[in-house]
Amino acid sequence: MNGSVEVGQVKQPLARGPVERLARRDGWIVALAALSITVMAAWYTFAATGLSMVMNPVWTPGYAVLNFAMWWAMMIAMMTPSAAPMLLLYSSVKRMGPDADRVVLLSLLFLAGYLLAWGGFSLIATFAQWQVETLGLSMGAMMPINSGALAGVVLLFAGLYQLTGIKDACLSHCRSPGEFLVQHRRPGAFGALRLGVVHGGYCLGCCWALMALLFVGGIMNVYWIVGLALYVLAEKTVPNMQKLSGVTGCVLIVCGAYFLISPLIN
Numbered sequence: 355m356n357g358s359v360e361v362g363q364v365k366q367p368l369a370r371g372p373v374e375r376l377a378r379r380d381g382w383i384v385a386l387a388a389l390s391i392t393v394m395a396a397w398y399t400f401a402a403t404g405l406s407m408v409m410n411p412v413w414t415p416g417y418a419v420l421n422f423a424m425w426w427a428m429m430i431a432m433m434t435p436s437a438a439p440m441l442l443l444y445s446s447v448k449r450m451g452p453d454a455d456r457v458v459l460l461s462l463l464f465l466a467g468y469l470l471a472w473g474g475f476s477l478i479a480t481f482a483q484w485q486v487e488t489l490g491l492s493m494g495a496m497m498p499i500n501s502g503a504l505a506g507v508v509l510l511f512a513g514l515y516q517l518t519g520i521k522d523a524c525l526s527h528c529r530s531p532g533e534f535l536v537q538h539r540r541p542g543a544f545g546a547l548r549l550g551v552v553h554g555g556y557c558l559g560c561c562w563a564l565m566a567l568l569f570v571g572g573i574m575n576v577y578w579i580v581g582l583a584l585y586v587l588a589e590k591t592v593p594n595m596q597k598l599s600g601v602t603g604c605v606l607i608v609c610g611a612y613f614l615i616s617p618l619i620n
Contacts, residue, residue, distance in 0.1 A: 387458075388434055388441060388465060395430035399579065413484055421483060424574075425476035429565070430469055432583040433557065436590045437468050440531040440553055444546075447535060460546040467550020468557070475558055475565065486569065498572045505570045506613030509606050515563035516603025524559030525599065528590045561586050567606075 445461045448454065486492050486499055493500045499508075515521055527534050538552050539545065564582055571578030585602075589595050 385438070385442060387462060388438060391465070391469075392431055392434040395427045395434070399424070399428045399431050399574075413488065418480060418484065422476055422480045425479045425483075426469075426473050428568075428573075428579060429472040429476055432565075432579060432586065433472055433561070434465075434469070435583065436528070436587045437465070437553070437557065439591065440528075440534065441465055441468075443531045444535060444539075444549070447539070452541075456543075460543065463543055463546040464550040464553075467547040467552075468554040469550075470547075471551050471554025471558055475562060479565070479568075482569070483573065492569075498575070499569050502613045502617060506610045508566055508570050508610070509613060510610030512563040512567055513603045513606030513608075513610055516599050516606065520559060521563075521599065522596070524556045525589065525596060527553075527556040528560050529596070560590075 441461060441464060444464050445457055448457045448460050483492075491499050491501050491504055499505055534553065534556075535549075539549055564586060567582065568575075568578060589599060
């Protein structure tokens with residue numbers, strides 16, 4: 355028996371056991387895995403928030419690794435929900451193709467590639483944090499920058515980036531998962547990992563300037579983290595949200611200009 359019987363020219367599957375039935379629910383498995391990763395990363399982020407309050411920032415290699423882990427966990431918690439539509443569509447596409455027996459593995463490799471891209475951003479962010487704290491431009495470990503001029507520059511730059519064609523192009527890829535998969539998918543495990551890295555790259559192009567705002571609001575400010583995560587999710591999924599990106603950019607530009615000129619006014 356090969357697991358099926360022929361009726362005319364159509365093969366009908368025979369009854370399967372509990373393991374086979376579970377495997378057919380791979381979409382749920384992938385979704386639960388992504389949710390678990392997000393929850394664990396969020397827990398680590400919030401636990402690190404309390405730890406940062408008592409830290410004495412001395413930039414040893416161990417401290418740098420710890421900060422990198424905090425940044426990466428924060429990015430995983432913030433960005434995995436916005437990648438869920440792409441991940442679940444990828445899982446559905448693979449379920450209908452020749453890789454149907456490896457859907458869970460390939461989907462998790464796709465997610466791993468996506469998170470690796472944000473690991474690269476976390477490395478750069480850790481370096482930026484090192485510079486900010488070493489130069490005495492922050493209020494303490496993981497705290498907002500204390501330079502109004504620097505805060506103004508970050509806000510202004512983030513606002514201007516919201517109005518660029520690069521932002522629009524990257525956001526379009528994130529908002530059109532079907533088109534993205536048609537253009538970029540490759541077969542096999544390496545193809546899944548590569549696809550995740552590519553998608554993560556477009557997501558970085560869309561959101562990195564917004565993530566830089568963490569330096570303004572506080573790297574471990576829970577309200578700032580949640581607010582940015584919800585905004586990014588809405589920007590990628592809510593209809594016509596692309597138009598609001600321009601409005602957001604203008605608001606950030608105004609806030610940045612205020613930070614820059616307020617010392618001159620006062």
